[in-house]
Amino acid sequence: MIQGTACAGVDLAHWRSRALAFEREVAKAAVGQARVIRLITLAIFARGHVLLEGDVGVGKTMLLRAVARAIGGAYGRVEGTIDLMPGDLVYHTFLNEEGRPRVEPGPILQHGENISVFFFNEINRARPQVHSLLLRLMAERTINAFNRDVGLPYVQVFADRNQVEKEETFELPAAARDRFFMEIAVQTPRDSATRRMLLFDPRFHDVDTLIAAVAEGVLDHRQLDGVAREIQRQVKASPTLEQYVLDLWDAARYPERCGIRIAGVDMDRLIKGGASPRGMAVLVRAARVQAWLEGRDMMVPEDLREVFQETVAHRIFLNPVYEPRRDDILPELCRRIFERVQVP
Numbered sequence: 641m642i643q644g645t646a647c648a649g650v651d652l653a654h655w656r657s658r659a660l661a662f663e664r665e666v667a668k669a670a671v672g673q674a675r676v677i678r679l680i681t682l683a684i685f686a687r688g689h690v691l692l693e694g695d696v697g698v699g700k701t702m703l704l705r706a707v708a709r710a711i712g713g714a715y716g717r718v719e720g721t722i723d724l725m726p727g728d729l730v731y732h733t734f735l736n737e738e739g740r741p742r743v744e745p746g747p748i749l750q751h752g753e754n755i756s757v758f759f760f761n762e763i764n765r766a767r768p769q770v771h772s773l774l775l776r777l778m779a780e781r782t783i784n785a786f787n788r789d790v791g792l793p794y795v796q797v798f799a800d801r802n803q804v805e806k807e808e809t810f811e812l813p814a815a816a817r818d819r820f821f822m823e824i825a826v827q828t829p830r831d832s833a834t835r836r837m838l839l840f841d842p843r844f845h846d847v848d849t850l851i852a853a854v855a856e857g858v859l860d861h862r863q864l865d866g867v868a869r870e871i872q873r874q875v876k877a878s879p880t881l882e883q884y885v886l887d888l889w890d891a892a893r894y895p896e897r898c899g900i901r902i903a904g905v906d907m908d909r910l911i912k913g914g915a916s917p918r919g920m921a922v923l924v925r926a927a928r929v930q931a932w933l934e935g936r937d938m939m940v941p942e943d944l945r946e947v948f949q950e951t952v953a954h955r956i957f958l959n960p961v962y963e964p965r966r967d968d969i970l971p972e973l974c975r976r977i978f979e980r981v982q983v984p
Contacts, residue, residue, distance in 0.1 A: 650870040652932065659685060659933060662710050662858045669706035669850045670699060671837065672829025679824045679950055680707060681933065684859070686925045687868045688821020689778050689797040691763070691954070698826050700800050704759050705851050711864075712857035713756025713794055718747045720765035726773040730785045748777065749785055753792055756861035760799040764809045771816050774799075778819045794861045814913070814957055821922055822947075823954040868929075875928040877939045880984035884941060888948070889920050891977045892956060900976045902969060905962065910969070912957045919955035926951050941983050949974045 659681055666677050680703075683690045692700050701717075708715035718729060730746045744750070748758060760766070760774065776782065778797050782789045799820070801812070817823075829835055838844050877885075891898045893914030896907035927943035934943075953970045962969055 650867055652867070652870060652874060655867050656932060656935065658859055661855075665710045665855045665858050666703070666706045668853050670703040671844075672831065672834035673699070673703065673826065676703070676824055676826055678933075679822060679947070682926050682929045682947060683821050684711065684796065684864065685868055685871060685929045685932070686821060686922075687796070687865060688922065688925070689819060690799075691817070691820040691823045692798060692800040692826050693823060694800065694826035695828070698828055700826050701759070701761065702847050702850070703826065704757060704798050705847075706854045707798075708757035709851060709854045709856050710858045711756050711861050712859060713861040714751035714754045715757045715759070716747045716751060716755050717759040717761065720760060720762035720770075722765060722767070724766050724770055726769050729770070729773060730783065745785075748783060748792070749790060753794065755792055756794045756796065758795055758797050760797065762801065763799040764801045764812055766810065768810055768813070771810075771812065775816055775819055794864070817954050818916065818918065820954065822926070822950040824950055871932050872925060872928055875931050875937050875939060877924070877928075878984075881939055881941065881944075884981070884984050885920065885924060885944065887981045888923075888944065888977060889915060891981050892952060892973075895973060895977070898977075898980050900973070900980055902972050902976065905969065909959050910962055910973075912959050914957075915952050915955045919952055923948060923951045945978060948978070 662684075663674075663677050663681055666680075667674065670677060680690060684707075692704075694700055705715065718724070728746060729748045731743050731749070732746050733741060733743050736742045748755070758777075763771070763774075773783070774797065776784075777792070777795070781792050781795055783792065784790070829838070843850060891900065893911065895911065901907060902910075923944060924939075926947040927939050930943040930946050931937070931939045949971065953974055956970065956973070958966060958969065
């Protein structure tokens, strides 16, 4: 079990109670999204960026507004468009009341270092130049502006991708997708009671009032980095579990060698690029946080299973002939990996 007091002054038992309270608060707005909220909580306490997938109108923006309110700090947002340029994220120019040109900080910088959540809506509508700027922000939490590097030490980037329209969009390069800690699918709730509530309960029709019901600052965004480091230090993996992760890695890179078969797929040609060392390290980081949220200081195989698809699948790159079937092949591949790799 996780001890109440850890070194460096971080009380992980207290923070676990805060993390669970955070999930409850976000669930007030994002009803029927318990798994999505859990995955976002994992990313927050592993300090990783998140790419959200889902149809228009499933509540991704509302979810992130609730997340930002419960984390504390400032919330920034930008809309991806074909004409968006890197400079538009950093500054904007306008004429003031006297007709003189003015330059003000853009959406990334307008809140200074207090920004905790930055949401890039429809990221694949933006140009590759914009993706490059975002990559630096995600990798280093700094951005070059006004001839100097500006640090944004608490920022966590969330983005979503338009999956319906393909015109005037740019596919994210492999490097950009690999920088996202997780890709999380946000879907319409399936149970009829929740769907009925979303349609007929008036409180879900007023987003601002709904967000206002979420408690503010349940977490302290300025302390999350230290908590994340302590979770990774305290939650352990046994030697047998370490070998299990290595076996999963081999299966993800060379499924044909593990005897994995998928109907209609030439397994020898399926994988163009397998999960990277960074991708498998992300899996372990997420699994450690999952174990901590469950009150344990040792990882178990179920922790890895819980987060495998969201952390690893988008880092497996397929032969171009199979990319159009990616949404069907990758979930099946993940299932087959867990069927074939022996659990310790």
